[in-house]
Amino acid sequence: MIPGTFEYHRPTTVESAVALLMQLGEDARPLAGGHSLIPLMKTRLAAPEHLVDLAAIEGLRRIEVVGDDVIIGAMTTQHSVIASALLAELVPILRETALVIADPQIRYKGTIGGNCANGDPGNDMPALMQCLGASYQLTGTGGSRQVPARDFYLGAYETALEPGEIVTEIRIPVPPAGHGYGYEKLKRKVGDYATAAAAVVITMAGGTCISASIGLTNVSETPLWASDSAGILVGSTLDAATVNAAVAAAEAITNPASDMRGPSEYRTKMAGIMLRRALDRARARATV
Amino acid sequence: MTKSHIKVTINGKAVEALVAPRTLLIHFLREQQNLTGAHIGCDTGHCGACTVDMDDMSVKSCMTFAVQADGASITTIEGVANADGTLSALQEGFRMMHGLQCGYCTPGMILRAHRLLQETPNPTEEEIRYGIAGNLCRCTGYVNIVKAIQYAAAKINGTPFQEAAE
Numbered sequence: 001m002i003p004g005t006f007e008y009h010r011p012t013t014v015e016s017a018v019a020l021l022m023q024l025g026e027d028a029r030p031l032a033g034g035h036s037l038i039p040l041m042k043t044r045l046a047a048p049e050h051l052v053d054l055a056a057i058e059g060l061r062r063i064e065v066v067g068d069d070v071i072i073g074a075m076t077t078q079h080s081v082i083a084s085a086l087l088a089e090l091v092p093i094l095r096e097t098a099l100v101i102a103d104p105q106i107r108y109k110g111t112i113g114g115n116c117a118n119g120d121p122g123n124d125m126p127a128l129m130q131c132l133g134a135s136y137q138l139t140g141t142g143g144s145r146q147v148p149a150r151d152f153y154l155g156a157y158e159t160a161l162e163p164g165e166i167v168t169e170i171r172i173p174v175p176p177a178g179h180g181y182g183y184e185k186l187k188r189k190v191g192d193y194a195t196a197a198a199a200v201v202i203t204m205a206g207g208t209c210i211s212a213s214i215g216l217t218n219v220s221e222t223p224l225w226a227s228d229s230a231g232i233l234v235g236s237t238l239d240a241a242t243v244n245a246a247v248a249a250a251e252a253i254t255n256p257a258s259d260m261r262g263p264s265e266y267r268t269k270m271a272g273i274m275l276r277r278a279l280d281r282a283r284a285r286a287t288v
Numbered sequence: 289m290t291k292s293h294i295k296v297t298i299n300g301k302a303v304e305a306l307v308a309p310r311t312l313l314i315h316f317l318r319e320q321q322n323l324t325g326a327h328i329g330c331d332t333g334h335c336g337a338c339t340v341d342m343d344d345m346s347v348k349s350c351m352t353f354a355v356q357a358d359g360a361s362i363t364t365i366e367g368v369a370n371a372d373g374t375l376s377a378l379q380e381g382f383r384m385m386h387g388l389q390c391g392y393c394t395p396g397m398i399l400r401a402h403r404l405l406q407e408t409p410n411p412t413e414e415e416i417r418y419g420i421a422g423n424l425c426r427c428t429g430y431v432n433i434v435k436a437i438q439y440a441a442a443k444i445n446g447t448p449f450q451e452a453a454e
Contacts, residue, residue: 008309103422
């Protein structure tokens with residue numbers, strides 16, 4: 001399968017990339033790892049006339065701590081996320097999530113920025129970013145702005161990105177030391193998108209849950225931040241009745257499509273199961 | 289559409305070429321460079337038969353444009369044998385352990401295993417299976433492919449090869 005014809009651009013700065021995207025308008029698409037876009041181009045479901053490859057922009061591949069936040073450049077690959085000792089120490093749920101994305105070859109090319117910016121409800125990073133309270137730096141010809149991941153997703157493939165804007169970095173507040181975490185993903189096979197998945201971050205003190213955040217993947221048009229569900233957990237000892245109530249609250253906000261991954265009701269139930277398992281692991285990992 | 293001038297190193301040899309932007313790396317390798325070892329299996333990014341090594345990454349060359357490879361160093365199955373023409377440890381392992389039947393997936397398997405062993409020189413069976421999860425084989429059931437990679441690791445490391453229990 002051969003994609004349609006297009007012009008290829010390889011800018012070396014963010015400024016020239018966004019200027020090109022602005023000038024070329026709807027006929028242009030930014031290219032990151034390409035492993036979502038290129039398959040669409042091969043089947044001609046996408047036929048951009050211009051590709052603006054972000055690969056030669058050096059400043060977009062970095063992982064660093066600034067103040068209380070970790071900053072990850074948008075072109076940082078999933079492979080680099082997995083390999084980062086800094087992330088493994090400070091935000092280990094990132095590694096746990098990246099390890100269940102696609103397959104090794106795709107993780108070498110696939111980027112965290114592409115995963116977050118694409119707006120595909122099947123992507124794993126968006127719900128995790130909502131769980132972590134991350135924000136995205138969007139850069140356009142007029143400069144940069146920060147948008148919380150919890151406000152970024154408007155619908156399937158619809159995001160807060162304005163024409164000409166790209167995601168340039170991801171800012172994640174470092175969770176407290178001793179936090180518990182878990183990302184649980186049900187998939188039919190390696191490389192598949194989630195039937196349902198859940199990201200959980202909690203902190204415990206004296207046997208009581210003092211903070212909780214939950215994100216759900218691929219059970220709605222957008223990733224879901226399950227704030228009501230997490231709120232039920234806070235102040236409890238994570239006893240069975242409380243967990244059951246939190247799972248029910250999470251299931252209640254899902255609205256998955258019936259598709260080849262299963263009927264809607266099944267996928268909702270699986271979101272609940274993934275939440276239970278992620279929570280179990282988070283509790284086992286948390287310093288109490 | 290404008291063709292792009294690219295410079296790549298393929299199996300140690302410097303190559304310059306004009307490519308249309310939409311030319312996929314697999315077509316560039318097979319049709320312009322006559323390197324037909326990397327295969328097109330599924331053409332959708334799932335099967336890994338098109339895997340080549342590019343700048344120390346295992347890459348699915350049917351999901352990559354040749355223009356994206358400008359400046360890169362690429363290794364294909366044609367470039368993995370030892371300099372004297374003898375089989376590399378991985379090639380020997382696939383032969384000795386019967387790690388193939390039809391052989392269609394083998395070039396991709398060997399290129400992927402090559403990078404895996406660079407990063408994880410002494411992998412467990414679980415690490416091998418996780419590491420080759422992007423390469424599908426419809427014949428072998430993977431048991432002998434895992435053994436082939438274990439054989440190669442042992443040979444490279446100079447340690448005794450012990451066949452895994454089935």
